[in-house]
Amino acid sequence: MKTNRRDFLKISGLGLGGILASRDIAQTAASTVDELFPGKKRIPTYCEVCFWKCAAWVKWNKKGELCKIVGNESDPLCKGRLCPRGTAGLGMYSDPDRLKTPLIRSYTRKGQYYREASWPEAIDYIASRTRKIINESGAESLALFSHGSGGKHFTRFLRALGSGNYTAPSYAQCRGPRDVAFKATYGTPLPSPEPLDIKNTNCLVLIGSHLGENMHNSQVQEMSQLIDRGVDIITVDPRLSTAAAHSTMWLPIKPATDLALLLAWMNVIIEEGLYDRNYIENYCFGFEDLQTHLEDKTPEWAASITNLDPEKIRKAARMMAQAAPSVIVHPGRHVTWYGDDTQRSRAIAILNALLGSYGRKGGIFIPQAAKIPSYPHPAYPKPKWDWKQTLNGRYSLAHLSVSNALIDASHPDNATDNKIRGWFIVGTNLIHTVPDIPRTIEALQNQDLVVVVDTMPAEITGYADVVLPECTYLERYDDLRASPYREATVAVRTPALKPKWLTKPAYWMVKKLAYKFGLQPYFNYSDYDDVLSWQANQMGISYTELVEKGMLKVPNPSNLYFDPVDQPTFNTATGMIELYSFAFEDEGFDPLPDYTEHPEPPDGYFRLNYGRAPMHTFSRTGNNHFLYDLYPESPVWVNPEVAENLGLRNGDRVILENSEGVSSEFSAKVRVTNRIGPDSVYMVHGFGHSDPRMKKTYAKGISDTQLMTNVMIDPVMGGTGMRGNFVKIRKKSREGLFS
């Protein structure tokens, strides 16, 4: 009955302009700084174009015109220099395709369309549908999918209603396996940003990490310092990535075999006695088991799997050991590849332990984070069930909610009593984020309410019942930033511009919604600086000074490195670093990581490897005019031999078709390059947008997510391995040469 109830609405609302014109609130240019902030020339924020959240200044020129965004010079995450996305932040603000008013899905006999709505109308609509769901099946049947600062406000709203079903794709589609692996090994997951002492290291190993293509600002900056110092950088990548091209050693590994290499490195380090004996003795559990486990994982064994030279494998291991403990085997970030990702991440965690790098200078430091007191509110009601029950006995080591499990709980095939009936989606374009798009859409269609909060008409907004236009980070307050790093800091975001059109901050939306449910006490602020100044006061820092400086340092809660006097403790079963994991053993998973063989592409098919471009964040920056100009669409990289066999030339447009018969909706240009081997193709994630309301980026390039239909789920924690599909290349037509 509900099938196709929610057509994907590609067209913008009928009668667009009515609400805007009638109230004369359309803005075409920014107000001058003198009008907004007399006497000020810069306003503090932290960047929201990616998740690194560099502290920054929005600046005006002498004429009082808004001019640029620059890094905050005292911020350890950017040291005064933003990446291209941060520099281009104004493009997000000025994007003419932004969502401008609330939209409500409406129905006529001819079909469905979005009707522009006022805020009271939209809030009423959401409240009445939400109330119906709560009355019928409890607040537990509401779920939140979010990413970024706006999502935090909606998390509070969901908790105040009584739901514990809030999730972020940054876990099961990204960092989750790594965090579970580090938690099992060291007792604590790695935070974001990763506490890697890159600037002090003497050897940096990148395996599945692409610094320079992912512009994780402080890490890229510090890698640059390593190049200056002539420090060894070892990059493992089937592709000559930017990092590989800047490395002292590049290991062009056969895709999907990284775990074999990691095991062989550990074998060399143990066999040759290169491990940190004191560290192992003092802090680690399970060394003997590990040693036995690795006996036959020789470089020769790994060479036959990885297509690498065994002597090069040995040499790399020795380079790491020589630098130890000032060595980092980078834990990576987007690690959901083949479904054995927690085990691969465990191997990385264990390798770091053998080298004694965790807790050591030049290795992995102990993250220092300011503790932000929570703004007073009544206790949240305890839900009768939450995301843990949606796992149904699966993914037993997941320590945060698994977005795909919540999608399962929302799907018509969910036979359990714990059903999700309403979705709030904030700042995450699930269509480009979660693989197996058809399943996500089936779950969406099964909902009684879908609310999407975004700044842009991303695809996901086309599936909503109500779309709420969020203002950009430049137009709002958000929570204080307390990113863990070498120094504990607090950074503040204050609005530098008036919200354009009818856009609003998320904290304002949840407050309005909360009133409808009598939940005002949970959102007891008039504007959000009430919260920020209260928190600053509680921490003993001056809010005025914080706004003046944008970012303040606060005392570090602990030592940065292990201290011989004050010995570290580890929150594991044994109280030690668990090379052998009891947590894994107890749940029936391999307590020591083992290599799993993954399927090979059939004849005529290639592995689909995807990655990042330094000027884009996921699928969210494609329409930013600065970044679009810089990189309008991702070409498909093809090895010259493959190109010759297939009769492809630079600039040919191709369609990719996966091994399950799914073809890319759009085409992309071929880029013939020796930076990739003959077994794979490569493209940058986040292109191939199917929503024409994003006029610049619409139909530009291919969506990798669309081709991910064979999802390899990690049994340990539910991560969605996204490299399970192979693709063949079909030529579309010949266009101009790619220069």
Next chain:
Amino acid sequence: MRYAMAIDTRKCVGCGDCVVACQEQYDIPAGYCRSWIAEQVKGKYPNVSMEMRSERCNHCADAPCVVCCPTDSSHISEGGIVLTDPDLCIGCGACIESCPYDARYFDPVNGNATKCTFCHERVAGGKLPACVEVCPTYCMFFGDLDDPNAEITKLLRERDYKTLKPEMGTEPHIFYLS
């Protein structure tokens, strides 16, 4: 004074921050740019190497664009910075044709030939060019080659470097450190 730029190709990751900063600084219309990223790949997989470079007008000491300009609009200004005087430019395009680096284009707003100015106004005010100021890898250096203590002078003394298309004899003022 001889202003010059040095770019460390060992560090440049081709992120394009320099390009965005320039676009923003000069409000460059969409589709045009005064700086860009070049990527040069050599070899056959897996024996392959790559260099990334941020490129722009080379501010040549022997600039073909200056020589060929019929109105003296294109000229060498203080510190060796090659500039175009918009009042003199007739939009003939000779400079655009003559540039071996393809650094010039017609400004779609006023029709004049235009390009990178080494941010001469910022530099006169004691600031760095906009691109150099933002670079997150610190791979870009700007300074006066006549100043023996300038970082750029030291770098060029100590490091290997190249210029682009030296065979053209243009004597570029952008140096690529290797």
